[in-house]
Amino acid sequence: DQQVKQNSPSLSVQEGRISILNCDYTNSMFDYFLWYKKYPAEGPTFLISISSIKDKNEDGRFTVFLNKSAKHLSLHIVPSQPGDSAVYFCAVRGLSGGSNYKLTFGKGTLLTVNP
Amino acid sequence: DSGVTQTPKHLITATGQRVTLRCSPRSGDLSVYWYQQSLDQGLQFLIQYYNGEERAKGNILERFSAQQFPDLHSELNLSSLELGDSALYFCASSPPSGTSGGLAKNIQYFGAGTRLSVL
Numbered sequence: 001d002q003q004v005k006q007n008s009p010s011l012s013v014q015e016g017r018i019s020i021l022n023c024d025y026t027n028s029m030f031d032y033f034l035w036y037k038k039y040p041a042e043g044p045t046f047l048i049s050i051s052s053i054k055d056k057n058e059d060g061r062f063t064v065f066l067n068k069s070a071k072h073l074s075l076h077i078v079p080s081q082p083g084d085s086a087v088y089f090c091a092v093r094g095l096s097g098g099s100n101y102k103l104t105f106g107k108g109t110l111l112t113v114n115p
Numbered sequence: 116d117s118g119v120t121q122t123p124k125h126l127i128t129a130t131g132q133r134v135t136l137r138c139s140p141r142s143g144d145l146s147v148y149w150y151q152q153s154l155d156q157g158l159q160f161l162i163q164y165y166n167g168e169e170r171a172k173g174n175i176l177e178r179f180s181a182q183q184f185p186d187l188h189s190e191l192n193l194s195s196l197e198l199g200d201s202a203l204y205f206c207a208s209s210p211p212s213g214t215s216g217g218l219a220k221n222i223q224y225f226g227a228g229t230r231l232s233v234l
Contacts, residue, residue, distance in 0.1 A: 004157075006157075034222070036225075041227065042227050042228075043117060043119070043121075043205055043207070043225030043226050043227045043228055044158070044205070044225045045117065045224075045225065046222050046223070046224070049222070089157065089158065102160060102163065102171055102173070103148075103160070103223060104160070105150075105157040105158040105159075105160075106157050107155070107156060107157035108157055
């Protein structure tokens with residue numbers, strides 16, 4: 001049973017436009033939400049995060065929105081650039097026994113930004 | 116460069132064999148995590164070590180085992196390999212609790228991965 005779902009395996013947008021990547025989760029106990037970006041032949045790299053006590057966090061061209069009632073997370077990239085083309089993973093943080101936390105990842109969305 | 120080093124980058128082996136994947140975490144990081152990424156799958160958490168001790172287990176098969184050594188590097192051992200074990204294996208590390216950096220508790224820094232092909 002997937003606790004984190006990224007329902008769009010791929011997304012294609014035009015350079016300069018907005019990219020919106022979506023993520024749904026099932027467990028209301030998750031307390032931190034992260035986005036990672038992955039280029040081919042590299043490991044995932046941390047991009048941006050948001051705490052469950054907030055509904056928006058912005059970092060340059062990247063903004064993450066959290067809708068707790070809908071258990072929905074989204075990443076907005078504006079304006080999109082060709083260098084943003086990568087796989088984007090949504091990850092959620094939850095307790096894994098005692099005070100230990102663990103991340104659960106979605107399957108990823110391949111973003112292609114066309115020049 | 117994340118600072119996490121994984122070796123080897125590629126590994127080709129046969130069914131039934133045993134392999135060892137190695138990970139050196141970022142300097143100062145005490146936690147090491149192992150993940151498996153199969154085709155069309157997300158990152159599946161396998162196991163976590165913290166300062167030499169197993170801290171959490173995920174979907175790790177009994178044929179797989181890991182350890183973290185006193186110098187904090189970690190090894191993932193995969194035995195009796197099957198075709199379905201072919202995947203990318205990632206190692207990640209994270210800073211100790213209380214380290215500056217906001218949610219340092221679980222920002223994980225990933226290595227470039229080891230691609231395992233079982234033929």
